[in-house]
Amino acid sequence: MNAPLLYIEDDHEIGSFVCQHLQEQGYEVHWQKSGEGAVLSAAGCRLVILDVMLPGLDGFTIGQRLKKAAPDIPILMLSARTSIDDKLQGLQFADDYLTKPFHPDELTARIEVLLRRTGSRNAEPLAIKHLLVHEQQNRIENRETGEEIPLTGKQFHIFSYLLRHLGQILTKEQIYEGVWGEAFIEGDKTLMVHIRYLREKIEKNPAAPEIIETVRGIGYRVRA
Template structure:
């Protein structure tokens, strides 16, 4: 069952949307403000976020969520229809729906995001001896059956690779997606994390076959 983190302060709308999503088979975590959103986002496969919230506005909450969980898609909801508002939301959100909306449209947009991120939400993937269970958010060494435990940043980096299969990713792309900050030339932070990641995943970290180095360009994970 896919879990949606739903952030909406309007009790009537929130109750209606939550009930409709649950009737369609989703598990819903409903918050009426964004104050605790970061604490719950790791439990969710997708976020539906209203712009007009008490306290922190939806744009601020969305930016924090994307920084904390860059692999989790965000769908913005707003009564605002101006192009500037939409562009501001789409700087971090994956889709933007204006109110009022029909529940079928909302679920159709949700389904599109799940398909776009589908591999990292519901499927299994084998990379050599490493088996990835996306829906369970875990990895196993198939030779031994032992679970491979990654740190938060290691997990975010690896999931970013898996969302972009067979694509050569630059250090700048990876760093800015995971840390949410501009990459500074000469910063070794990402290289250190990838080295530790390889030590956990590769049969021979000195000759990596899962996370390949493409000399002069960046890194790639083939699927």
């Protein structure tokens, strides 16, 4: 559904952790351990996550080359350098600068902000049944009436997560961990309740849902 993120990080432990987290959030990630060929790799990507300390050319040099070659692709710098001079140097070309250590949820939030900011101008809305989903703008409308359907942040997060895996059957565990960032506890009804309220807003007939399908004994799916 969406182009991948390019992640450039030479530290294997940090890189593995970040990749796993982002993939759990529904992103496709291309991970490189150096900046070699970064300009070529960035072609077709939605966003670049770039570490400063890299073997060979540093992240500042690579970032400047990336921004010159592809000015529309947002760059998020990651660095253990916390001085104001380093931040100012990075922000001369980067769209955001996040210092290490960071919480993975903050990284996800900053990525989403950058994608909304830079992608909403060109992103095509997704048509699902009677809905028109403007994912980058966090907005859904009924295309038959033209009215916007108001969702809570959590409801939109759940629906967006399902849309990122369009056509796939997702278990309750996958959805819960992807949206809440915590392990699912068997018997917890939180997700089920949110799905019920979400259906009441987006389905023509919540008792016979056509958008969010329940796959008995497994989980949920949004059909393409």
